[in-house]
Amino acid sequence: MALVNEHFLKLPNNYLFADIAKKVNVFKVTHPKNKLISLGIGDVTQPLCPAVVDAMHKAVDEMAVKESFRGYGPEQGYDFLREAILKNDFRPRGIHLDIDEVFVNDGAKSDTGNFQELIRWDNSIGVTDPIYPVYIDSNVMIGRAGVLQEGKWSNVVYMPCTAENNFTPQIPEQQHVDVIYLCYPNNPTGTVISREELKKWVNYALKNDILIFYDAAYQAYITDPDIPHSIYEIRGAKKCAIEFRSFSKTAGFTGVRCGYTIVPKEVTAATLNGERISLNHLWNRRQCTKFNGTSYISQKAAEATYSPEGKEQVRGTVDYYMQNAAKMRTTLAKLGFQVYGGINAPYIWMKTPEGMDSWHFFDELLYGANVVCTPGVGFGPSGEGYVRFTAFGSHESTAEALRRIENWK
Amino acid sequence: MALVNEHFLKLPNNYLFADIAKKVNVFKVTHPKNKLISLGIGDVTQPLCPAVVDAMHKAVDEMAVKESFRGYGPEQGYDFLREAILKNDFRPRGIHLDIDEVFVNDGAKSDTGNFQELIRWDNSIGVTDPIYPVYIDSNVMIGRAGVLQEGKWSNVVYMPCTAENNFTPQIPEQQHVDVIYLCYPNNPTGTVISREELKKWVNYALKNDILIFYDAAYQAYITDPDIPHSIYEIRGAKKCAIEFRSFSKTAGFTGVRCGYTIVPKEVTAATLNGERISLNHLWNRRQCTKFNGTSYISQKAAEATYSPEGKEQVRGTVDYYMQNAAKMRTTLAKLGFQVYGGINAPYIWMKTPEGMDSWHFFDELLYGANVVCTPGVGFGPSGEGYVRFTAFGSHESTAEALRRIENWK
Numbered sequence: 001m002a003l004v005n006e007h008f009l010k011l012p013n014n015y016l017f018a019d020i021a022k023k024v025n026v027f028k029v030t031h032p033k034n035k036l037i038s039l040g041i042g043d044v045t046q047p048l049c050p051a052v053v054d055a056m057h058k059a060v061d062e063m064a065v066k067e068s069f070r071g072y073g074p075e076q077g078y079d080f081l082r083e084a085i086l087k088n089d090f091r092p093r094g095i096h097l098d099i100d101e102v103f104v105n106d107g108a109k110s111d112t113g114n115f116q117e118l119i120r121w122d123n124s125i126g127v128t129d130p131i132y133p134v135y136i137d138s139n140v141m142i143g144r145a146g147v148l149q150e151g152k153w154s155n156v157v158y159m160p161c162t163a164e165n166n167f168t169p170q171i172p173e174q175q176h177v178d179v180i181y182l183c184y185p186n187n188p189t190g191t192v193i194s195r196e197e198l199k200k201w202v203n204y205a206l207k208n209d210i211l212i213f214y215d216a217a218y219q220a221y222i223t224d225p226d227i228p229h230s231i232y233e234i235r236g237a238k239k240c241a242i243e244f245r246s247f248s249k250t251a252g253f254t255g256v257r258c259g260y261t262i263v264p265k266e267v268t269a270a271t272l273n274g275e276r277i278s279l280n281h282l283w284n285r286r287q288c289t290k291f292n293g294t295s296y297i298s299q300k301a302a303e304a305t306y307s308p309e310g311k312e313q314v315r316g317t318v319d320y321y322m323q324n325a326a327k328m329r330t331t332l333a334k335l336g337f338q339v340y341g342g343i344n345a346p347y348i349w350m351k352t353p354e355g356m357d358s359w360h361f362f363d364e365l366l367y368g369a370n371v372v373c374t375p376g377v378g379f380g381p382s383g384e385g386y387v388r389f390t391a392f393g394s395h396e397s398t399a400e401a402l403r404r405i406e407n408w409k
Numbered sequence: 410m411a412l413v414n415e416h417f418l419k420l421p422n423n424y425l426f427a428d429i430a431k432k433v434n435v436f437k438v439t440h441p442k443n444k445l446i447s448l449g450i451g452d453v454t455q456p457l458c459p460a461v462v463d464a465m466h467k468a469v470d471e472m473a474v475k476e477s478f479r480g481y482g483p484e485q486g487y488d489f490l491r492e493a494i495l496k497n498d499f500r501p502r503g504i505h506l507d508i509d510e511v512f513v514n515d516g517a518k519s520d521t522g523n524f525q526e527l528i529r530w531d532n533s534i535g536v537t538d539p540i541y542p543v544y545i546d547s548n549v550m551i552g553r554a555g556v557l558q559e560g561k562w563s564n565v566v567y568m569p570c571t572a573e574n575n576f577t578p579q580i581p582e583q584q585h586v587d588v589i590y591l592c593y594p595n596n597p598t599g600t601v602i603s604r605e606e607l608k609k610w611v612n613y614a615l616k617n618d619i620l621i622f623y624d625a626a627y628q629a630y631i632t633d634p635d636i637p638h639s640i641y642e643i644r645g646a647k648k649c650a651i652e653f654r655s656f657s658k659t660a661g662f663t664g665v666r667c668g669y670t671i672v673p674k675e676v677t678a679a680t681l682n683g684e685r686i687s688l689n690h691l692w693n694r695r696q697c698t699k700f701n702g703t704s705y706i707s708q709k710a711a712e713a714t715y716s717p718e719g720k721e722q723v724r725g726t727v728d729y730y731m732q733n734a735a736k737m738r739t740t741l742a743k744l745g746f747q748v749y750g751g752i753n754a755p756y757i758w759m760k761t762p763e764g765m766d767s768w769h770f771f772d773e774l775l776y777g778a779n780v781v782c783t784p785g786v787g788f789g790p791s792g793e794g795y796v797r798f799t800a801f802g803s804h805e806s807t808a809e810a811l812r813r814i815e816n817w818k
Contacts, residue, residue: 001587001617001618001619001679002528002532002587002588002618002619002620002678002679003528003529003531003532003587003678003679003680003681004527004528004529004677004678004679004680004686004688004691005526005527005528005529005530005691006529006680006681008527008691008694008695009680009686011694015694015697041481043480043481044480045475045478045480046475046478047472047473047474047475047478048469048472048473048478050473053469053470053472053473056469056472056706057466057469060457060462060465060466060469060706061462063456063457063462063465063664063665064456064457064459064462065456066454066455066456066803069454069455069456069457069661069664070664071452071453071454071661071663071664072450072452072663072664073664106515106666106701106703106704107701109699109700109701110699110700110701113698113699113700114699117414117550117551118413118414118417119411119412119413119414120412120413120414120415121414122412123411123412133698134698134699137698138698138699141526141695141698142526178410178411178412179411208410209410209411210410210411211411252478252480254480254481254701255472255478255479255480255481255482255702255704255705256472256704256705256706257515257701257702257703257704268413269411269412269413270410270411270412270413271412271413271415271418272412272415277413277417277418279413282413282414282417285417285420285424286417286550288424289522289542289543289546289547289550290518290519290522290523290543290547291518291519291522292515292516292518292519292663292666293664293666294515294666295515295664295665295666295704295706295707296664296665297465297469297665297704297706297707298704298706394475
């Protein structure tokens with residue numbers, strides 16, 4: 001008799017973005033004439049840049065001719081892309097990685113969800129709170145997170161990030177943790193981590209034999225030269241950290257699907273007998289077994305983001321979104337809201353007025369201003385009393401949303 | 410302290426296609442002047458058909474313009490593709506599925522590897538032997554397969570398929586099994602299952618509350634009208650079977666990455682309390698958490714295989730490969746080899762002469778004829794004494810390989 005993996009049943013039925021969609025649909029049905037503007041889901045809106053489009057057309061043409069047709073590519077990604085990644089994203093920052101420490105994938109969500117397969121099911125995890133839901137949910141599915149009690153998972157250590165602590169998570173000295181998830185620039189708060197603070201985490205990980213799963217999907221939005229783009233800018237990180245990167249937010253690839261994961265060969269986890277096992281080797285085995293490489297066309301597209309024109313064009317789109325972020329920050333602050341993020345990240349994290357709960361504010365904004373945000377509590381208990389706005393809209397719709405909020409407030 | 414998932418360490422270090430590559434490299438270094446022909450790995454060689462190429466160019470152009478740009482698509486795939494799948498692959502065979510029973514993915518390997526996440530770690534699995542290695546290896550990684558003893562995993566029930574039983578697996582009446590993996594047309598043997606035989610499996614699954622994971626990646630190669638293309642052609646299969654499909658071998662998408670999985674809503678697995686849980690709902694949750702949809706360009710490419718021109722062109726490529734298969738069958742049989750498959754599948758399964766073991770024959774063929782095959786034992790213990798040839802080469806290289814084998818024999 002086939003038995004179900006009951007860990008899946010522990011997940012609450014409601015899912016943040018599905019719940020939002022439901023509420024939005026109700027609004028649309030009851031207010032057919034009101035046009036909503038969504039600053040909710042973190043999806044890009046600007047088209048692919050010309051360098052990427054050219055590269056994709058060329059790749060399609062290659063696939064149309066026998067002589068240049070490509071079948072299965074390497075599960076780890078093509079060397080042309082892995083080399084471009086090393087040359088552009090790491091070497092200029094003094095980070096030296098081997099090509100076989102780069103694993104190209106179909107987007108960072110897959111790998112941030114799958115990487116936990118490499119560690120024992122009963123290892124405990126620590127997360128900053130609020131957090132991107134995939135980190136916890138993927139651990140729930142394998143039984144690692146325990147059970148949900150009053151909005152928290154029993155085997156997860158939460159490190160609150162709120163205005164009170166300036167969104168700086170405290171190292172959980174008193175609690176047992178084996179793996180820490182960090183995301184910087186942060187989704188959802190839009191805040192960043194200083195080199196000094198990141199050093200503390202790396203040293204803590206090295207001292208306590210902890211792994212850091214570092215999500216740097218938003219690094220392209222960093223404007224402050226003192227903020228690290230990669231955890232490997234910190235000495236010793238190559239011994240304890242895995243880094244997840246994405247072209248989704250860098251180059252508008254949410255529909256193209258390409259990202260990559262860095263798994264340094266020095267990163268190890270222990271067997272019960274104390275033997276050290278390289279995670280690079282294990283991840284390679286995992287990918288060869290359960291993944292068959294990223295679309296060749298998507299990989300050529302990703303490569304094109306590193307050409308001189310590609311870089312300039314991609315930078316242009318990032319700047320475009322950051323102009324939204326700046327405008328949102330200024331306008332919302334002027335209206336008396338407390339806003340965070342939006343300087344080195346495409347997210348604005350805003351405190352709801354008068355201690356209103358996140359969903360309540362979401363409803364007020366939806367019905368009052370016809371603008372969609374994301375309720376902060378959907379990202380974890382410490383997100384209660386906050387909402388997230390994204391800077392990924394067009395200039396026009398962002399300006400219009402702000403006008404509506406001004407009129408409504 | 411981060412502990413490793415020790416189940417990964419149970420996997421033998423050698424991996425079939427890596428071992429072949431190593432031997433091939435040694436040959437190339439020692440025989441720089443001899444040009445090898447590979448009939449080993451099952452990768453296609455013919456370019457994408459014009460209908461697909463056109464659709465991809467159009468999709469790229471859509472992504473280049475703000476008005477038609479697409480960001481995140483549905484994790485389950487776009488409805489235009491899911492609808493085309495239902496309309497073309499199922500309804501003409503009298504199979505009625507709902508659109509939300511279709512999950513588009515980045516290739517069947519991912520889902521055949523990942524789907525086991527939905528069932529309890531201690532469920533036991535049954536496999537035909539020889540077998541596509543992903544089925545077992547993905548179960549090893551989660552601890553479900555037990556330990557490797559003399560070439561067999563302790564918690565896996567093997568159902569031998571050899572010339573002696575006409576490659577017809579026997580239902581394991583005496584052994585406890587919760588999930589059965591079936592692949593038809595079969596990789597690696599190239600053999601098929603009759604409607605009558607498949608009925609037996611479905612009835613056995615229904616009677617014993619067993620799940621069937623049915624891999625139909627090669628269904629486009631079926632020429633005999635009596636052979637089922639889908640397990641859902643069998644009454645009751647919608648209650649017990651998941652079906653995996655791929656565009657890789659149908660339309661040459663090994664580098665494009667697109668496939669799909671059918672998860673009927675009626676398929677359930679039990680909790681320990683006997684509650685029935687719909688796997689459709691669970692798989693949807695899994696995909697939404699750990700997958701972010703397939704490239705829009707790849708999905709438009711897949712849709713194009715269902716246009717009138719697309720269908721005809723794809724059929725043309727399949728026929729092209731099947732001409733290779735026919736030629737291989739005839740020539741090898743004429744040379745006195747015992748050959749199987751190759752009539753409803755792009756694989757030829759050949760008995761080695763005089764009981765030679767698979768790797769020994771591989772070496773002989775490599776050094777004697779400069780032709781690469783795949784040793785059958787790499788697919789499981791019952792593959793010993795066989796080798797696999799693929800029909801995915803060009804007509805020219807296949808003919809040349811056969812000439813070399815003729816001269817060598």
